[in-house]
Structures are given as C-alpha cells and as structure tokens.
Amino acid sequence: xxxxxxxxxxxxxxxxxxxxxxxxxxxxxxxxxNHLKAYGLTYNALHDGARGExxxxxxxxxxxxxxxxxxxxxxxxxxxxxxxxDDATLADIRNQMSQAxxxxxxxEKAPRIAVYTAPYSPPWDDAVILALRYAGIPYTxxxxxxxxxxxxxxxxxxxxxxxxxxxxxxxxxxxxxGASWFVDMQRTNMAMAKKLGFPNIPALKKDIAMKxxxxxxxxxxxxxxxxxxxxxxxxxxxxxxxxxxxFADGTPMDPNADAKMDWNASFAFRDAQLEMSPYVNSMSDxxxxxxxxxxxxxxxxxxxxxxxxxxxxxxxxxxVQDHRTVIPDFYGVTTSFMKNRLKPGVTxxxxxxxxxWVKYIHGDYGKGSWTFLGGHDPEDPQxxxxxxxxxxxxxxxxxxxxxILNNVLFPAAKKKPLKT
Amino acid sequence: xxxxRKAVALVVVAALGMGAPVASAQSGDTVSAAYLRGQDLETxxxxxxxxxxxxxxxxxxxxxxxxxxxxxxxxxxxxxxxSLLPLLDSAIARQPRLTxxxxxxxxxxxxxxxxxxxxxxxxxxxxxxxxxxxPYQEYARMLIEDGYTAQxxxxxxxxxxxxxxxxxFAYEVAQLDAAMGKWEPSARAWRQAVAxxxxxxxxxxxxxxxxxxxxxxxxxRALAAPPVSTPPLKVLGALELAWGAPREGWTAxxxxxxxxxxxVAWVDFARRAEQANAWLVARDALVAADQADPTPGYLVRAxxxxxxxGDAAGAASLAARAETxxxxxxxxxxxxxxxxxxxxxxxxxxxxxxLLAAYAGVLSSDEQAQYARLLAWGWVRVGDxxxxxxxxAASGGGDDAASGWIALYQGDLAGARSQLHAQGxxxxxxxxxxxxxxxxxxxxxxxxxxxxxxxxxxxxAAAAADFAAAAPALSDAGSLLIATSARLYTAHGDAPQAIxxxxxxxDSLPQSPEAPEADxxxxxxxxxxxxxxxxIARLEHLIITYPESALVPQARRELELAxxxxxxxx
Numbered sequence: 001x002x003x004x005x006x007x008x009x010x011x012x013x014x015x016x017x018x019x020x021x022x023x024x025x026x027x028x029x030x031x032x033x034n035h036l037k038a039y040g041l042t043y044n045a046l047h048d049g050a051r052g053e054x055x056x057x058x059x060x061x062x063x064x065x066x067x068x069x070x071x072x073x074x075x076x077x078x079x080x081x082x083x084x085x086d087d088a089t090l091a092d093i094r095n096q097m098s099q100a101x102x103x104x105x106x107x108e109k110a111p112r113i114a115v116y117t118a119p120y121s122p123p124w125d126d127a128v129i130l131a132l133r134y135a136g137i138p139y140t141x142x143x144x145x146x147x148x149x150x151x152x153x154x155x156x157x158x159x160x161x162x163x164x165x166x167x168x169x170x171x172x173x174x175x176x177x178g179a180s181w182f183v184d185m186q187r188t189n190m191a192m193a194k195k196l197g198f199p200n201i202p203a204l205k206k207d208i209a210m211k212x213x214x215x216x217x218x219x220x221x222x223x224x225x226x227x228x229x230x231x232x233x234x235x236x237x238x239x240x241x242x243x244x245x246x247f248a249d250g251t252p253m254d255p256n257a258d259a260k261m262d263w264n265a266s267f268a269f270r271d272a273q274l275e276m277s278p279y280v281n282s283m284s285d286x287x288x289x290x291x292x293x294x295x296x297x298x299x300x301x302x303x304x305x306x307x308x309x310x311x312x313x314x315x316x317x318x319x320v321q322d323h324r325t326v327i328p329d330f331y332g333v334t335t336s337f338m339k340n341r342l343k344p345g346v347t348x349x350x351x352x353x354x355x356x357w358v359k360y361i362h363g364d365y366g367k368g369s370w371t372f373l374g375g376h377d378p379e380d381p382q383x384x385x386x387x388x389x390x391x392x393x394x395x396x397x398x399x400x401x402x403x404i405l406n407n408v409l410f411p412a413a414k415k416k417p418l419k420t
Numbered sequence: 421x422x423x424x425r426k427a428v429a430l431v432v433v434a435a436l437g438m439g440a441p442v443a444s445a446q447s448g449d450t451v452s453a454a455y456l457r458g459q460d461l462e463t464x465x466x467x468x469x470x471x472x473x474x475x476x477x478x479x480x481x482x483x484x485x486x487x488x489x490x491x492x493x494x495x496x497x498x499x500x501x502x503s504l505l506p507l508l509d510s511a512i513a514r515q516p517r518l519t520x521x522x523x524x525x526x527x528x529x530x531x532x533x534x535x536x537x538x539x540x541x542x543x544x545x546x547x548x549x550x551x552x553x554x555p556y557q558e559y560a561r562m563l564i565e566d567g568y569t570a571q572x573x574x575x576x577x578x579x580x581x582x583x584x585x586x587x588x589f590a591y592e593v594a595q596l597d598a599a600m601g602k603w604e605p606s607a608r609a610w611r612q613a614v615a616x617x618x619x620x621x622x623x624x625x626x627x628x629x630x631x632x633x634x635x636x637x638x639x640x641r642a643l644a645a646p647p648v649s650t651p652p653l654k655v656l657g658a659l660e661l662a663w664g665a666p667r668e669g670w671t672a673x674x675x676x677x678x679x680x681x682x683x684v685a686w687v688d689f690a691r692r693a694e695q696a697n698a699w700l701v702a703r704d705a706l707v708a709a710d711q712a713d714p715t716p717g718y719l720v721r722a723x724x725x726x727x728x729x730g731d732a733a734g735a736a737s738l739a740a741r742a743e744t745x746x747x748x749x750x751x752x753x754x755x756x757x758x759x760x761x762x763x764x765x766x767x768x769x770x771x772x773x774x775l776l777a778a779y780a781g782v783l784s785s786d787e788q789a790q791y792a793r794l795l796a797w798g799w800v801r802v803g804d805x806x807x808x809x810x811x812x813a814a815s816g817g818g819d820d821a822a823s824g825w826i827a828l829y830q831g832d833l834a835g836a837r838s839q840l841h842a843q844g845x846x847x848x849x850x851x852x853x854x855x856x857x858x859x860x861x862x863x864x865x866x867x868x869x870x871x872x873x874x875x876x877x878x879x880x881a882a883a884a885a886d887f888a889a890a891a892p893a894l895s896d897a898g899s900l901l902i903a904t905s906a907r908l909y910t911a912h913g914d915a916p917q918a919i920x921x922x923x924x925x926x927d928s929l930p931q932s933p934e935a936p937e938a939d940x941x942x943x944x945x946x947x948x949x950x951x952x953x954x955x956i957a958r959l960e961h962l963i964i965t966y967p968e969s970a971l972v973p974q975a976r977r978e979l980e981l982a983x984x985x986x987x988x989x990x
Contacts, residue, residue, distance in 0.1 A: 077963050079976055124987045133985045176601070181634075279570070294568040295535070384601070389987040393980050 021084035024067040024075070025093075028060035029323050034396040037078040038063065039405040040135030045071055046412055047110035047138075054318060054413060056310040057102040058093065061321025061406075064104070078136075079396075103310035105318065111156035111221070111411035113139040116147070116163060116212075116228075120181075120188055124389030126161045127225060127377045131404045134392040144192050147208050152215040156411045160228035162333050162376065164283075165209045165235035167202025168248045170227060170333060171281045202244035209235035213267070217366030222267075223407040227333030229372035230286045233266040234274070245278035253278075267370050268361055269341045287374070288357030289335035300329040300381055303350045303359040305403075318410040319362055319371060320349050324399035329359065331383060332376035337361060350403075360403065371407055378403070452477045455487050458494075467494040483511060485520055492524050501528050516548040523558050530562055538562070542575070546582060553583040560592045569600050591620060598627040603635045607642035614651035621651060625658045636663065644672055654685040658692055666698030670705055678712035686712070690721070699729030707738070716745040716755070723758045727765065736762035748782045760794045767877070769798030769807065789815040796822050800876055805829060821850060828853065829876065831869030833862055856904070859897035865890060868901070875908070884908035888921060899925050899932035906941065915945050926961075936962050936969040940978070947982055956982050 026038050042052055042063045050071075053064040065071055067084050075082045085093070097104065115129055119141075124130060132139050142151055142158075152158060164170045169185055176182040189201045198204040209232050216222045224232060234243060241260040246252045253276060254260060263270040272284040281292035290296035305320040305327070329335070329352065336357035342348070343363075349371075350360035362371045376383040378400020379390050395401065458473030471494045477487035488504075488511060495501050508525045515521060522545050529537040538559065545555035556579025563572035573596060576589050583589075590613035597606030610624040631639050643656040653673050660669030673689055676682040686709045693702035706722035709715070719742035727735035739759035743751040756779055763772035772795045780788065792815035799808035805826055812822055824839030837857045840850055853872070871886030887905040891898040906921035918941075925938035939962035946955035959979045963972055980986045 073964060076967060077960055077976075077979070079972075134980075136983075136985060179602070294566075294570060297567075391986045393977060393986045 021067050021086045023085050023087075023090055024065045024071055025083040025085050026063040026065060026075075027081060027083060028062045028321065030060075031081055032060070032323070032397070033081045034079045035060075035323065036131060036135050036392060036396055036398065036401055036405060038080050039402075039409055040137050041065070041071065041074055041078065041080055042107065043110050043135070043137045043409060043412070044074070046107055052107040054105045054107055054321070054409070055093070055097065055102065056105060056314065056317045056321060057100070058097055060323035061318075063107075064090070101307070101310050103314060103317070105314055106414040107409070107412045108414045109412055111408070112154065113137065113157050113159070113408065114142045114152070114155040115139050115159045115161070116143065117141050117161060118143055118163070118185070118188065120184055121161075122389075127390075127401070128159045128161060128223070128404055128408075130377075130390055130392055131401050132408070135405060135408075137408060144196060144204060144208055147211050148196050152211065152220065153218070155220070157221045157223065157408065158212070158215065159407075160212070160222070160224040160232065162226035163205075163228045163231070164333075165205045165228065165231040166238070166248075166283060167200065167205040167235075167244050168283075169201070171245075171278070171283075200244075200249040202242075202249045206235045206239060210239065213265075213365070216267070216368035216370055219367035221368060221407075221411045222370040223373070223404075224370070225332065225373045225404075226376045227283070229268070229337070229374065230283055230334040233269045233286070234261075234272070234283055237261040237263050237266045237269075237272075239265055243274055247278060263343070266343070267365055268343060268346050268363060268372055269337070270343045272341050283334075286337055286341045287334040288338050288355065289331060289374075291331040291335055292333065300331060300335075301352050301355065302326050303329050303352045305350045305360075306348065314413070315369070315410065316347050316349055316362060318413060319360075319403070319406050321406050322399050322402050323397070327378070327399050327403075328381060330375040330378050330381040330400065332374055334374055336374045337372065373403060373407075452480055452484070452487075454480060455484065455490065458487070458490050462490060462494055467497045470494045471498065471500075478507060483514055485518070488521065488524060492528065496531060501531050504528050517552075519554045519558075522555065526558055526562060530566075546578070551583050553579060553588045555579075556583060557589065557592055560589070560596065564592070564595050564599050567599075569596060572596050573600075590616065591623075594624065595627060598630075603628065603631040604638040604642055607631075607639040610655060611643055611645075611652040614655055615649060618651045618654075621655050621658070624655045625662060628655070628659055629662050640668075640672070648675060650676055650681045650685050654688070657685070657689045661689075661692050661696050661698065666693050666696060666701040669693070670701045673705070674708060678708075683709055683712050687718075690725075694725060697728075699725045700731060703729060703731070703734065703738075714745065716742045716750075719745070720754045720758065723755065723762070727758055727762055732762045732765040735759075736766060736768075748779065752779050752782045752787070757791070757794075760791050764794050764798030764801065767798060767801045769795045769802065769804075769811070772798055773811075793822065800825060800829065800873075801878065803829075803873055803877055824850075825853075825872075825876075828857075829869050829873040831864050831866035833857055833860070833865055833868065856897055856900055859900050860894050861896060862894055865894055867893060871901075880908050880912040881914065884912065884914070884917065884921075899929040899934040902929070903934040903937060906938070910941065910945065915949060919945055930965070936966040936971045936975075939965075940971050940975055943975070943978060943982075947978065952982050 026032070026041065028035060028038060032038060042065065045052055045065050050066050050068070055062045055064055072082065094104070096102075113132070115126070115132070117126060117129065129139070140155070162170070169182070169189065172182050189204075193199070193201050193204040196204060198207065212222065212232065213236055238257070238261055240262065241257045242249070242251060242254045243257050244253065253274070255276075257274050261272070269286050272286045274284050275282040282290050282296070289298045289300075303326070305322055305325045306316070308316040308320065310317045327350075336352070336359050338357050340356070342358070342361065345363060347362045348358045348360070349362055351358040359375070360373050363369065377390055379392070379395045379398055380387060392398070392401065454473050454477035458470045458477060461470035461473055471491060474487045474491040474494065477484055478491065481487070488507065491507065492501070492504055495504050505525070505528060508521060508528065512518070512521050512525065522541070525541050526538055529541055542555055542559040549555065556575055560572045560575045560579070563569070563575060572592070576592055576596065579589055590609050594606050594609035594613050597603070597609055607628060610628060614620050614624055628639055639659070640656060643652040653676060657669040657673040660666060660672065669689065670693070673685060676685065686705045690702040690705035690709070693705060703722045703725040706718045706725065710718040710722065719738050723735045723738035723742065726732075726738055736759060739755045739762060742755040743759065746755060756775070759775060760772050763769065763775065776788070776791050776795065783791070792811050796808045796811035796815065799805070799811055808822075808826055812826075821840065821843055824836050824843075827835035827839060836853070840854050840857070843850060867886065867890035871883055871890050874886050875883035884905045887901045887908065891901040894901060902921050902925055906918045909918035909921060922938040922942040925932060925934050926942065929935060939958050943955040943958035943962070946952075946958060956979065959975045959982065962969065962975045963979070966972065981988055
C-alpha cells in the first residue's frame with residue numbers, strides 16, 4: 001500500500017503542471033468568469049478549423065473544445081474559465097447528459113456574419129456589435145447598397161438592429177427634426193435611395209426588407225432586435241400599401257392601410273393596427289411597451305426564458321442557453337411583442353409572466369430561420385439617445401447579452417435529424 | 421423611516437410657518453387652535469387625529485390654506501388623498517384665483533394618477549384666470565417631471581399664446597428642451613431664465629450637464645452669445661468645470677465687465693474651481709477679483725491656489741503683494757506661511773530666512789519654530805544639508821521626518837529607516853521611501869542618498885539616472901530602484917529611457933515583484949505612443965506570465981482598450 005502511494009505520488013510529480021488533457025471544457029454556469037468572451041473563444045476555435053460541441057443544458061450550456069496550447073492561451077488572456085478534462089471525465093459527462101434534459105450539439109463551422117448598419121451609426125450604439133467586438137468575433141458591416149447588389153448570399157448570419165424599415169427614420173423627426181445627427185441621417189438615406197433608383201426612403205427600405213426575406217427563404221439566419229423586428233414585418237406586409245407618413249415620402253399614409261396589409265408576407269406578426277398619427281412615436285400595436293409614447297408606456301419587468309427539450313428541440317434550446325432563466329427587461333424602440341399579434345407557429349422563447357406580451361421569438365421561413373429579440377441594450381434598460389455606450393467589460397457575465405451570442409453561434413451547429 | 425417622515429413634516433411645517441404671512445394675506449387665513457392641534461398631532465405621526473383637527477380648522481375657516489395643506493400632507497400619509505378633492509373643489513369655488521389651492525389640486529390628482537382629472541383641472545384653471553401664467557407653468561412642470569414631454573410642449577405653447585410672450589415660460593421651456601435632448605434650444609431658454617432669475621443657475625447647470633460631447637459647442641455658443649451678461653456666463657463657467665474643462669470656464673467668464681455681480685461670479689467660480697482641484701484657474705479668477713476689488717484675502721487664496729497648482733513663483737509673488745496690503749500681524753498668519761512655503765519650494769531658503777527675520781517681532785516662538793521647519797525643507801531642496809540641520813535645530817528639532825530625510829540624503833540608510841519608521845502615520849512619499857528601505861538590508865548607500873537628494877532638488881531626469889546607477893550595489897532592492905528610475909523617466913516625459921528601464925526588469929529580473937508592473941507600464945507607454953501591436957504583446961505577456969498578479973485585471977482592461985473591443989470613452 002505504501003509502495004502504491006509512493007508510485008502514485010511519483011507519477012503525479014512527473015506530470016508537468018501544464019500537461020494537456022484531451023479536451024477543454026468551457027463551463028457556462030456561475031463558475032464562468034467571462035461568459036461573453038467564452039463565445040468568442042468557441043467561435044474563433046471553429047474559425048481556425050477546430051471542431052467543438054455545445055453541451056446544451058449542461059452547466060449553463062457549456063462548450064467542449066480540443067485542448068490546445070493556443071486555446072488555453074486565448075482563454076487565459078481573456079479571463080475565461082476552462083477546465084481540462086480527459087476522456088474518462090468526458091465519458092462521465094456524456095453519461096450524465098444522456099440521463100437528463102441535455103444534449104450535445106456538434107459545432108463545425110464558424111458562420112460568416114454580417115451586420116446591417118448605416119455608415120453614420122456609431123459602433124457602440126448596437127448591442128450586437130458591442131457583443132461581437134467584445135467577444136472578438138469578426139463581422140462585416142453592410143448597408144443598403146451591398147444588399148441591393150446581392151451581397152447577403154455571402155453570409156450565413158445577418159443581424160439587423162434598430163433600422164426602421166418603414167422608411168420613417170424611427171419617427172425621430174417628432175423630437176429631433178432640427179438635430180444635426182437627424183439631418184445627416186435623413187440626407188444619407190435619401191442619397192442612398194436616389195443612388196439605388198428609388199423615389200424615397202420608404203420605397204428603398206421596403207425593397208431591402210423583401211431582399212432580407214428572400215435571404216432567409218434561401219437558408220439564411222436572421223437575427224433582429226429593437227425596432228428592426230417590428231418595422232421589418234410591417235414593411236413586408238405593406239408591400240402594396242403606403243404606410244409612411246407625409247414627412248417621409250411626401251404623401252400621407254393610406255387611411256385604409258390596416259385593411260390592406262398582407263400578413264402572409266411577414267415573418268412573425270399579423271393583424272397589427274398601424275399608428276396613423278405622424279406625431280405619435282410608435283409604428284403599430286405590435287410593441288407591448290410603447291416606450292416612446294408617454295401615455296402608453298408600460299413599466300419594465302422581468303422576462304423568463306422557456307425550457308425546451310434539448311434532445312427534441314435543439315434549436316430553441318440553443319437560443320435560450322443561459323446561466324439565468326429570469327432576466328431584467330430593457331426598453332427599445334420596440335421592447336416586446338404582443339401575444340395577440342403573433343402568427344400561429346411562432347416559437348416563444350421568453351415572456352413576462354402575466355403580461356400580454358413576449359420578449360423573444362423564433363421561427364422558420366423557407367430554408368432559413370429568424371429570431372427577434374425586443375429591446376435595445378440588455379445592460380442599459382432605459383437607453384436614451386445620448387447615453388454613454390455600454391462597456392461590456394463591466395458586464396462580462398451579462399445573461400441578456402448571452403442571448404445575442406447564442407444566436408451568433410447557433411448557425412455553427414451541425415444540423416441533426418430531429419428525433420421526432 | 422419614522423424619523424425621516426417626522427423630519428420632513430417638521431420641515432414642511434417650518435416652511436409653512438415662514439410663509440404664513442403670505443398665505444394669510446392671500447387667503448385671509450387665521451391660525452386656529454384646531455390647526456395648531458393638527459400640526460402637533462402630525463409631528464407625532466398621529467395622522468388620523470391630525471386629519472380630524474385639520475378638518476375642524478377647515479370647518480371653522482373653509483378658506484384656510486394652511487389647514488388645507490396640512491390635510492393634504494396627512495391624507496397622503498394615510499393614502500386618502502382622494503378625500504381632499506371635494507374640499508379643494510369648494511375652496512377653489514370660493515377663491516378661484518388662489519394659486520396654492522390650484523396647485524394642491526393638481527398635486528393631489530397627480531398623486532392619484534388621474535391624468536384626465538389633471539387635464540380638466542388645468543383647463544378650468546386657465547379658464548378662471550385668463551392671461552395668468554401659473555396654470556401653464558404648474559401643469560407643464562408636472563408633465564415634464566412625469567416624462568410627458570409632448571403634452572408639456574403643447575401646454576407651454578398654449579401658455580405662450582394665452583398668457584402672452586414666451587419669456588415667462590423660459591424656465592419650463594428650458595427644462596422641457598433638456599428633457600427632450602434638445603440641448604441647444606434648452607441652453608437658449610436657460611439663458612433667458614437665469615437672466616430673469618439668477619437663482620436658477622444651479623438648476624441650469626444640472627439640466628445641461630448631460631449634454632453630449634458633440635453638442636456642447638452649440639450650448640457654449642448659446643450661453644456666450646452677445647450681448648454677454650453675467651448669469652448665463654456663470655452657468656457656462658460652472659458647466660465647463662463640470663465637464664472637466666476649467667480653463668474654458670474661466671475663458672468664458674473673464675470677458676465680463678468688472679462690477680459687483682461679476683465679482684460675485686468670479687469668486688464663486690474660484691470656489692468651484694478649488695473644489696475641482698483646478699488650482700491655477702482658481703488663482704486666475706481670484707487675481708481678477710482682486711484687480712476689480714483689491715482685497716488681500718483674494719490674493720492670499722490665490723497664492724495658496726498657485727502653490728497647490730505647482731506655480732511656486734506665482735505664489736511667492738502673490739503672497740508678497742498681499743503682505744504689502746496687510747498689517748504685519750495679519751500678514752504673519754495669512755500671507756507669510758504660503759510665502760515661506762513658496763520660497764522653500766523654489767529653493768530660495770535664504771530669502772525665506774530673511775523674510776522670517778523681518779517678521780520676528782510679531783511671531784510667537786512656536787510660530788517661528790514651525791516656519792523654521794518649512795525653511796529646512798528649502799535648504800534640503802538646494803542640497804545644503806548643513807543649513808537644513810541648522811534650521812531644524814532652530815525649530816527645536818523633534819521632526820523625525822525631516823531628520824530621517826536628511827539621513828537618507830547622506831546615504832545613512834539605517835538612520836533614515838529608524839527615524840522615518842518612528843513617524844506615527846507615514847504617508848505619500850515617506851511611505852514609498854520606507855518601502856524601499858525595507859526591501860534592502862544595506863545600512864549605507866551614498867549613491868541612493870544622492871539619488872534622493874537629486875530628486876529633492878527637482879532634477880527629475882538626473883534623479884532617474886541616479887536611481888538606476890544605485891541599483892547594482894543594492895541588489896536586494898535593485899528592481900525597485902530601476903522601477904523608480906522608470907517612473908521618474910515617465911514623469912519627465914522621456915519614454916525611450918523609461919522603456920529601457922522597464923525592459924531591464926522584464927528581461928533581467930523577471931522574478932522580481934516589479935516585473936508585472938514593468939510589463940504594464942511599458943505597455944501603457946507603447947499605447948500612448950500609438951505602438952498598439954507592441955502594447956498588446958506586452959499586456960499578453962503580463963497576463964500569461966503572471967496570471968496571479970494583482971495587475972492582471974488592469975492589464976485585461978488595457979488589452980480591451982488596445983484591441984478596441986470596448987468603447988474608449990468609458
């Protein structure tokens with residue numbers, strides 16, 4: 001016995017402290033010191049040709065990567081918690097997962113990412129760009145001319161932020177018509193519309209919306225936040241109707257616009273009532289919170305992520321991987337989506353208990369899929385124009401930002417045939 | 421909670437008491453026994469009984485404003501504000517022009533969340549008192565506070581149309597524009613509001629402070645536009661201070677024609693600048709104030725500010741000017757101390773000694789000893805340790821710190837260690853010296869003493885070289901001496917020499933406690949000189965090589981900024 005102990009001790013002493021195991025587990029529960037950077041570590045591992053696994057529901061949705069000196073180095077630099085594990089430990093983990101609502105999803109290829117953003121937009125005003133930059137995930141900014149020239153096909157995943165696809169520039173003219181930034185925005189958009197052969201901004205944005213829908217139909221992954229969610233669907237449904245106020249296109253809205261909307265053309269919503277007044281900063285009754293309409297503004301609560309079967313519903317499961325299930329809500333131009341405006345078949349990923357609205361939705365369209373998340377910035381709940389940008393190094397464990405990064409990574413997952 | 425509520429009630433009661441003559445004049449109010457009983461019960465948190473007493477007071481005098489306001493307070497505590505409304509309705513019917521009653525009605529409806537009721541009350545009010553600005557102002561302020569900016573805008577437009585002219589609404593318009601992020605129009609409205617009511621200056625600064633960087637120039641132009649006047653420039657001066665640009669604040673203010681209002685603005689600006697540690701700007705404002713209204717007190721303050729801001733020569737000159745305007749006894753206690761400190765800092769202890777001798781007749785022995793110690797430091801600064809010792813002796817000795825420093829300058833490390841340790845609560849530079857002395861077991865080192873003496877004389881570059889030269893002979897503190905050398909080179913703006921010193925530590929002394937700091941400071945210099953990839957390499961080296969170092973979080977922060985993965989303005 002004494003000899004065995006001595007041999008074990010000797011054996012341990014001979015193993016160098018930095019000896020490599022076979023695998024690197026990136027836990028995503030409360031032991032993780034930097035959840036957001038962990039997504040970047042995984043993305044870049046795939047980008048460099050490595051394979052990985054997403055261990056759905058295992059310790060907050062952990063990642064499994066090969067144990068290489070380079071990945072260890074990157075993790076150390078970014079303060080990401082990793083745990084080297086050997087085959088035996090991994091076998092134990094797999095056994096544990098097989099007996100619970102957990103599943104391993106292979107991650108094969110880093111998706112090519114584009115972010116639809118206007119050239120005048122500062123990078124720090126977009127939660128997705130903030131997340132991508134902080135996590136170290138590369139992306140390509142695109143705007144109307146790239147889309148009109150067919151560039152969407154070059155990307156696996158496209159993000160839309162608070163663009164107003166109704167072409168009314170967020171109705172900001174109500175409060176900011178004299179502000180220099182608004183004048184610049186209007187001038188730049190009008191110039192782009194003319195350059196691309198459209199008579200006005202609403203006409204251009206409608207066409208962009210249709211090209212985005214075509215992209216999803218052909219197999220693209222779309223992720224939209226804030227006002228882009230609502231206005232994209234409004235623009236799609238309004239393909240034959242004037243829903244832009246007079247200040248945007250020189251003609252008033254069609255007074256019968258509500259009745260003429262074609263909801264077969266939209267992704268997520270149906271039967272919405274448009275806001276007819278050009279002086280009310282709201283597009284429709286899709287948004288439950290109406291943050292910019294004083295008399296209608298609803299207070300913020302919390303939203304709860306739904307639990308899905310990791311084995312049978314891996315896609316929604318991936319989208320809700322988080323170390324928290326209840327998350328503080330945050331305002332945006334569009335903060336939430338009224339339940340009575342959702343199309344049948346839309347998957348609700350998160351809602352607010354007792355409220356008539358939901359926060360986070362997903363659906364398939366053609367060969368692709370779309371995901372909408374309401375709100376502007378998960379770590380700046382009251383976000384107002386002129387607020388300082390969010391510094392994610394102060395929020396490395398943000399559960400709200402994890403939802404964004406789940407969306408970035410989920411196109412990397414190898415599609416497996418569903419078990420049902 | 422109980423104490424706070426009572427305190428608030430007392431303050432309110434006190435405020436009402438102070439305002440009672442006005443209320444009485446307006447309402448014909450008389451203070452009844454029932455009202456006084458209600459007041460007493462309210463301060464004892466007996467709100468039910470207080471409400472009964474106030475109601476009784478109102479029954480006796482239905483127009484009693486003080487009783488009505490008392491009832492408003494206690495009903496709010498009891499959650500029965502709705503019970504006040506019928507009483508207010510009948511009181512308003514009797515006295516439709518009494519603003520305080522109307523305002524109480526609006527407040528009560530607001531506390532009940534009855535926005536439609538507020539709108540109706542506002543409409544009735546404007547109907548009952550045409551051409552009076554009060555209903556518009558009161559309602560607009562509430563709407564702004566509650567975030568109903570568009571509605572507030574409508575109300576103010578109605579006010580400007582019905583009550584005539586926009587000037588009366590400048591304050592509300594300014595608040596509204598600020599709430600809507602219309603910074604330039606808000607600044608223009610504030611300009612008008614503070615011109616009419618200078619007490620609004622602080623409110624203007626508070627409202628305009630959040631102006632985004634890109635819009636600040638427009639705000640500056642609005643406040644400084646001709647014709648220049650004191651109130652808006654006073655706001656601009658305070659804003660610049662709040663925005664971290666004190667010099668610009670003084671640049672804006674100094675153009676004012678000196679008069680009594682300007683003088684108050686300049687002295688107030690100096691006070692704010694002192695609070696913001698903008699010493700030299702405060703100095704300039706006080707010198708200008710003295711020119712407008714010669715006052716030795718301004719000059720003494722200006723001298724102290726000059727010295728705090730590193731302008732010892734200016735401090736000496738200002739103190740000397742103050743001395744000429746003061747009698748000897750007053751000068752000895754106000755201008756003389758700062759004058760002596762300035763001369764000591766300038767390395768002119770001989771001049772200081774002459775000055776001190778001139779005041780000998782009006783100084784007590786304790787004051788003379790205290791000032792002699794000041795001069796001892798001046799002698800040290802010029803490297804005349806003999807005179808320093810003499811000055812210390814003249815001060816009666818007993819200054820362990822000064823004796824310790826002198827021992828250090830002479831290379832007597834053991835003596836310095838013992839005397840500096842004897843200080844009860846060492847701070848700042850003393851602490852840094854003790855840390856170094858405790859790193860080595862050497863008892864003597866002339867090169868180290870010389871390095872500190874050179875530093876005391878203010879020759880930073882030579883001191884940096886001396887510290888590096890002292891390192892080889894004191895190997896147990898070698899890395900700390902090189903690090904000190906590097907810090908001094910950095911302070912002197914000599915980036916190449918600083919990098920060379922940090923590099924020595926990184927390459928040759930990687931196990932030393934200063935090694936992580938060397939990486940970090942090296943990286944910071946590289947970032948400042950736009951050598952970003954090299955800076956990133958250094959920061960990565962620190963994080964990977966010294967993962968347990970307390971500097972790793974700072975290094976990660978610097979790394980984020982260098983990689984531009986987080987906004988640099990945060």
